[in-house]
Amino acid sequence: MPELAYLDGDYMSIEEAQVPVEDRGLQFGDSLYEVVRLYEGEPFRLGPHMDRMRRGAEVIGLNLAAAGDLERIMRDLAEKSELDTAFIYLQVTRGVCPRNHLIPDELEPTIIATARKLQPIPEEKYSRGSVAFTRPDLRWARRDVKATTLLPNIMSRSYAINRGGYDAVHYEEDGTITEGSVSNFFCVIDDVVRTHPADERILAGISRATVLECAEALDISYEERAFTVKDLFEGASEAFFSDTYSEVMPVHQVDGKDIGQGRPGPVAQELRSAFRDVVRRETGTG
Ligand code: PDD
Numbered sequence: 445m446p447e448l449a450y451l452d453g454d455y456m457s458i459e460e461a462q463v464p465v466e467d468r469g470l471q472f473g474d475s476l477y478e479v480v481r482l483y484e485g486e487p488f489r490l491g492p493h494m495d496r497m498r499r500g501a502e503v504i505g506l507n508l509a510a511a512g513d514l515e516r517i518m519r520d521l522a523e524k525s526e527l528d529t530a531f532i533y534l535q536v537t538r539g540v541c542p543r544n545h546l547i548p549d550e551l552e553p554t555i556i557a558t559a560r561k562l563q564p565i566p567e568e569k570y571s572r573g574s575v576a577f578t579r580p581d582l583r584w585a586r587r588d589v590k591a592t593t594l595l596p597n598i599m600s601r602s603y604a605i606n607r608g609g610y611d612a613v614h615y616e617e618d619g620t621i622t623e624g625s626v627s628n629f630f631c632v633i634d635d636v637v638r639t640h641p642a643d644e645r646i647l648a649g650i651s652r653a654t655v656l657e658c659a660e661a662l663d664i665s666y667e668e669r670a671f672t673v674k675d676l677f678e679g680a681s682e683a684f685f686s687d688t689y690s691e692v693m694p695v696h697q698v699d700g701k702d703i704g705q706g707r708p709g710p711v712a713q714e715l716r717s718a719f720r721d722v723v724r725r726e727t728g729t730g
Pocket of ligand 1: 479623625626627648649650651652686687689
């Protein structure tokens, strides 16, 4: 089944899809993106992904309306690619023009999308739990906007992966934990699930919202209230990430130190199983 690209109106192989050198996405990172998971070819929560992109476009003043029906494009790409376990990457850049920091009026956005197979994470990884590494949060102050300016993210993620970790855990100067580099971060303190509020300091993950819905449905107490690195090490009985790739990934060790019992905890496991049920229900799979 083919991996496929879409570029400005046409479907083609990924190798064929080429953007001009003066695309502002390339020169300035002047662009937004989304990553949508396909389960047996069916997109999960496509609407919320597109709402998030629309909100980001408003913040940066990108004319998303000129990009056409992005939801349709993504559904068509999913259908044409006939991929099963996969993801769609969508990027909308402000467009092509001679390099100029000033944002020009009336540019045609460039629309790029790819459908790629996703290597499922082995079940053993979930049952053993993953490790994470704290990193200073060097990103900009509008992390609610899913922009392609990802240099700090790729630096901290590479740091974590090169040491056998799943992701980094970003913290601010005062020790407040924000999120991972491709994921949101949670811990359990005094039997309450805690995660940073969905303000400008983090990306409001689609998986994060799903996790909180699951907590609500299971009557698990949760609070969208920030916590620090100290709270994590001194008070957390569990920790986990959420994101489009892993859904819910338990974390048993951070910076080489055990979290709680040093193994995936019951809350993360319960939430993961509830998350899987939501996926099955909404995508009609499994
Ligand atoms: N990343 N926080 C950050 C900084 C992210 O980049 C992501 C997603 C998330 C989780 O969001 P969601 O649950 O909607 O996947 C949180 C994508 C997958 C990426 O950059 O590839």
